[in-house]
Amino acid sequence: MKPEAEVKETLRAWIIKANGGKIKPEELLDDTPIIEERIITSLQIMDLILQLEKITGEPLDVEQLKPGVFKNIDTIYKNFCSENNRGGGEA
């Protein structure tokens, strides 16, 4: 797994691109709520999952996803990319 800062930057770049440039890079912080503030839509969630599978190199079981795991960049990193806590089971 790549270093935390690098993974978060990859996620940030993906989210900004998916958002179509409406949000500026400096506005998208690690704790900015990306679903609640509709920075990404339901249609883009599937693409985000594919992106995460690419980053982690592992398939992701959508049935196991719990509320809050995609809340912001921090929770995504913590739940899917951190070595200590993988799999999307915690919010």
Add this chain to the structure above:
Amino acid sequence: MPTQHEINFDSLEGLYWHKLGQASFSGDLLNLFHQLDQHFVDWSKKWNSAEYQFAPFLSSSQMKKLDYFKSFPHLLTIPVVIDDDKDNLKKFADSAIDEQGKMNLSQLGEIREVLTPAACYHIYDEMEGSDFPHTQYVTTRCVCYRREKSYSPLQRQWAFSMREIVCLGAAEDVKAYLADFEEILLQFFQSQNLPVKFEYATDPFFNPATNPKYLMQKLDPVKKEMIYDGRLSIGSLNFHRSFFGETFSINTSGEPVNSACVAFGLERWMYMLLRERGLKPEAWKLA
């Protein structure tokens, strides 16, 4: 914890049960239906809600905007007509129904409507293209149609009555409305000694694993159900964010409205009261 009462639906006075999932009421049961609905309407008055009565059909083009045909095709009920070509009508008239009661429809006419599956859809349809300066509160009761695999009196019906109280406006007003209503309901269930708990839920999507909307509801729960006796949803609180505002161009001060609805299934509330309080009408009174 009060003892629950057994209900024999075959001999329940005032109920006529149609085996394909519909219930007719008379006498005390009909009074209970009206009493419950009035209770919901009284709640709606806290927000000075405007009451509407809607027609039973919704246009299929409006339903397409909601992505309903992809998300819930299994629940849909569609009113059909026979194509009015004279020969076609004669063909239908001569063999309209077989011995098992199944209809032979011959050639169908154009179908552009569906029977309403949720009361609040009519509100967004009615308000399409509007822009209002203040948060709006609206209530309506509709007969809703949802096809199911099996039916059970008062608990799971093809046609059932739904009362909804909807808030449309700025996000903070809509969130405050939901929080206030949840508090009112919590206190109500407690004071009436009714075993109802709130649980996060998702809508019954078709092929949920491939539907991004289902995934979104799992990740960011916006639906809370009122679960009676740990098994039966008697109502729900739903936060739509700006989905209906954007879909139907409903704005407040130029911005798409946020919206939320609180929905009550009348027959299921009747079931709960019969089960909890027994068959004597004097026991059904709500404080």
